[in-house]
Amino acid sequence: MKAKFSLAPLILLLALVFAGAAQAVKPDEVLPDPALEARARALSEGLRCMVCQNQSIDESDADLARDLRILVRQRLVAGDTDQQVMDYIVSRYGEFVLLKPRFSLRNALLWGTPALLLVAGGIFIVLSTRSRRRAPGSTLSAEEQAALDKLLRD
Numbered sequence: 001m002k003a004k005f006s007l008a009p010l011i012l013l014l015a016l017v018f019a020g021a022a023q024a025v026k027p028d029e030v031l032p033d034p035a036l037e038a039r040a041r042a043l044s045e046g047l048r049c050m051v052c053q054n055q056s057i058d059e060s061d062a063d064l065a066r067d068l069r070i071l072v073r074q075r076l077v078a079g080d081t082d083q084q085v086m087d088y089i090v091s092r093y094g095e096f097v098l099l100k101p102r103f104s105l106r107n108a109l110l111w112g113t114p115a116l117l118l119v120a121g122g123i124f125i126v127l128s129t130r131s132r133r134r135a136p137g138s139t140l141s142a143e144e145q146a147a148l149d150k151l152l153r154d
Helices: 008-018 034-045 063-077 082-093 105-134 142-153
Strands: none
Touching (some): 063 082
16 A cells, blocks of 8 residues: 655645744835834834734734834834834833833842742751751650650560
């Protein structure tokens, strides 16, 4: 018997490999200046859709993502630098809108607290086991020791 070879799995695999992220940018949003459009796309890739939360605004079909894409393009047309556009968006929507948050003391505490708690827990365990080892055993009085010896002999 000959084994049948189907091209369907191979075609599906190739389609998945070469499939890029879907772009939700509508034709009416695209800027006529290719340089400004490229900057807008680069900025949009770093901004989170507040509705979808795991997609950039460039990939999302949500109305809020569309509004953010238009806002980014308006700011670029107005002459803002990339940093000014990002600062403006963050000032309006908070740092959560960034897919890659900026490093700050607040973020460091957020990410570092679990590690600090783990280290503190380890230190607590080590110190508590050491204190248990050092705790003196209860010493028996002469009468109690004699009673214990008698019980052990019998």
